[in-house]
Amino acid sequence: MDxxxxxxxxxxxxxxxxxxxxxxxxxxxxxxxxxxxxxDTLRLWxxxxxxxxxxxxxxxxxxxx
Amino acid sequence: MATFVVxxxxxxxxxxxxxxxxxxxxxxxxxxxxxxTLRADTGMGPTTVEKLVDLSTSAGTDHTVGASTRQTTNxxxxxxxxxxxxxxxxxxxxxxxxxxxxxSGGNLYLKGDFVGIGLAIGDAIQFxxxxxxxx
Numbered sequence: 001m002d003x004x005x006x007x008x009x010x011x012x013x014x015x016x017x018x019x020x021x022x023x024x025x026x027x028x029x030x031x032x033x034x035x036x037x038x039x040d041t042l043r044l045w046x047x048x049x050x051x052x053x054x055x056x057x058x059x060x061x062x063x064x065x
Numbered sequence: 066m067a068t069f070v071v072x073x074x075x076x077x078x079x080x081x082x083x084x085x086x087x088x089x090x091x092x093x094x095x096x097x098x099x100x101x102t103l104r105a106d107t108g109m110g111p112t113t114v115e116k117l118v119d120l121s122t123s124a125g126t127d128h129t130v131g132a133s134t135r136q137t138t139n140x141x142x143x144x145x146x147x148x149x150x151x152x153x154x155x156x157x158x159x160x161x162x163x164x165x166x167x168x169s170g171g172n173l174y175l176k177g178d179f180v181g182i183g184l185a186i187g188d189a190i191q192f193x194x195x196x197x198x199x200x
Contacts, residue, residue: 008198008199008200009070009196009197009198009199010138010195010196010197010199011068011069011070011175011177011194011195011196011197012068012194012195012197013068013162013177013179013192013193013194013195014192014193014194014195015162015179015182015190015191015192015193016190016191016193017182017184017188017189017190017191018150018152018188018189018190018191019185019187019188019189020185020186020187020188027182030066030177030179030180030182031066031067031068031177031178031179032068033067033068033069033070036066041066044179044180045180048180048181048182049180051182051183052158052181052182052183055183055185055188056156056183056184056185058183060158060181060183061156061157061158061181061182061183061184062156062157062158062183062184062185
């Protein structure tokens with residue numbers, strides 16, 4: 001008798017950015033193996049781009065690296 | 066964007082259930098053009114490059130040891146969670162992160178790619194990474 005079991009594993013990554021001056025930019029969920037709603041992806045993209053521009057002066061973050 | 070316990074991570078999981086192997090509690094990150102994480106990935110590549118905490122340096126690896134706990138998402142203790150903070154000593158834009166079973170080098174357990182987060186020198190990212198086992 002085959003009694004093999006299959007359990008799904010969900011994987012998530014959340015991030016908060018702690019700036020050098022001590023302030024915290026909360027970003028939250030950036031990755032979810034079950035996928036993210038298109039609106040949440042768009043909201044995340046806009047927030048990170050805006051933070052990049054405000055904190056580093058460039059939409060895509062610092063040059064190099 | 067995608068986040069996976071990669072194929073090598075499944076190897077680590079079954080090995081740990083057998084009481085062997087090393088806990089994948091070490092956090093690494095990478096920069097470069099974002100590509101969707103694949104289950105077969107074994108590192109931060111192919112187009113992203115693993116970086117030191119100095120995001121301008123790609124030589125070698127210096128993973129950050131996170132704090133691991135078991136958490137409850139749906140069922141008691143169904144979640145393996147690692148929290149760790151990496152502080153950039155060189156500026157750059159982080160586009161991916163992963164968990165490894167060694168402080169330097171090691172095998173990739175879980176990886177995710179995301180919209181690039183720009184860090185200036187002294188900025189840090191606190192990662193909260195979860196693998197949730199659910200029937």
